[in-house]
Amino acid sequence: MSIIDHHPLNKALADVLNHASPVPDMPAARIEAAAMAAFGAQTAPRHAWVKTFGALAASLVLGVGGFVYYQSWQTEQKALTADADAFAEQLLSTDIDSAL
Amino acid sequence: MSNPLVFDPLAGLIAKAGRGDRAAAADLVKAVSPKLWRVSWRLLRDAAEAEDVTQEALIRLWKVLPTWQTGRARVETWLHQVTTNLCFDRLRKAGRFVDEDQAPEPLDPGPMPDTRLHQSALRDSVDAALASLPDRQRAAIVLTHYEELAAKDVGEVLGISVDAVESLLARGRRALRLALAPEKADLLQASVEGHAA
Numbered sequence: 001m002s003i004i005d006h007h008p009l010n011k012a013l014a015d016v017l018n019h020a021s022p023v024p025d026m027p028a029a030r031i032e033a034a035a036m037a038a039f040g041a042q043t044a045p046r047h048a049w050v051k052t053f054g055a056l057a058a059s060l061v062l063g064v065g066g067f068v069y070y071q072s073w074q075t076e077q078k079a080l081t082a083d084a085d086a087f088a089e090q091l092l093s094t095d096i097d098s099a100l
Numbered sequence: 101m102s103n104p105l106v107f108d109p110l111a112g113l114i115a116k117a118g119r120g121d122r123a124a125a126a127d128l129v130k131a132v133s134p135k136l137w138r139v140s141w142r143l144l145r146d147a148a149e150a151e152d153v154t155q156e157a158l159i160r161l162w163k164v165l166p167t168w169q170t171g172r173a174r175v176e177t178w179l180h181q182v183t184t185n186l187c188f189d190r191l192r193k194a195g196r197f198v199d200e201d202q203a204p205e206p207l208d209p210g211p212m213p214d215t216r217l218h219q220s221a222l223r224d225s226v227d228a229a230l231a232s233l234p235d236r237q238r239a240a241i242v243l244t245h246y247e248e249l250a251a252k253d254v255g256e257v258l259g260i261s262v263d264a265v266e267s268l269l270a271r272g273r274r275a276l277r278l279a280l281a282p283e284k285a286d287l288l289q290a291s292v293e294g295h296a297a
Contacts, residue, residue, distance in 0.1 A: 013273055016280055017245050020226040026137040027151055035129045035158040036122070042162040043120045 105171035114175055118165040129158060132176060135247065136183045142242045143187040145231065153186045173256070180249070180257045184239050191235055200234040200271070229279035237272035240265055 108114070110131060116124030136157050140150040160182050161175070168175070191197035230238055236258060243249045243257060244265075251265045258265065 023138045023141050034155045038159045039125045
């Protein structure tokens, strides 16, 4: 507040201004309902976008993870099969029947 | 030079509402809407239009929430600015906006009889005197007197310097004193004498 506001004429004028019509009651319920509806509309698309993006990201992670795991499992199976084949070959080549 | 950070008591609510917190948004509406309603009603003198302006100001707040930078400005000051501009826009569209250079110079009513009007007549006179002010002067008076904003904040709301606010207030007060002199000459005189004593 500036020094001008403390001038006696302005203080008297302030007293006079207090005689103006009072502001009517605010339609609080309507204003709050409209504001919250607008808030919901404003934030809803963002939430939907976040949910969609989250679902896509999760699908991608699961897909890539599953593929990598499947590939490694397949490689492991091939290695095991190769080991088993090699062992069988080894048994056959050692004439195990005569040894027994 | 960068502006100093501005303390905003509503910063916490703004941050929460910006993250989508409905309860914080509701608290924010409760905190600011009565002020916006008062300013818009005093500038427009129309309840339906004041309601529209209050709602529009809040909708604009929701739009800027995600990018709101705490510390740059007080949200109430920003909302007062939006509300005042919306009121001015509506007054312009309705052809009711009175610029200062269009306003007639207030006439000095001369010596007034020492009479006290009935309360309702006085209220009508004060209302009429306020309504007769150019809109920016009325906004400055409303924000300073009724909303008790500091001149610096009024300057931010109206987009003018503090000196320009003081100038608006001085012209507004002069016009009001002249317009209200018939009713309040005795009160003004008593006040001056009281301070001189």
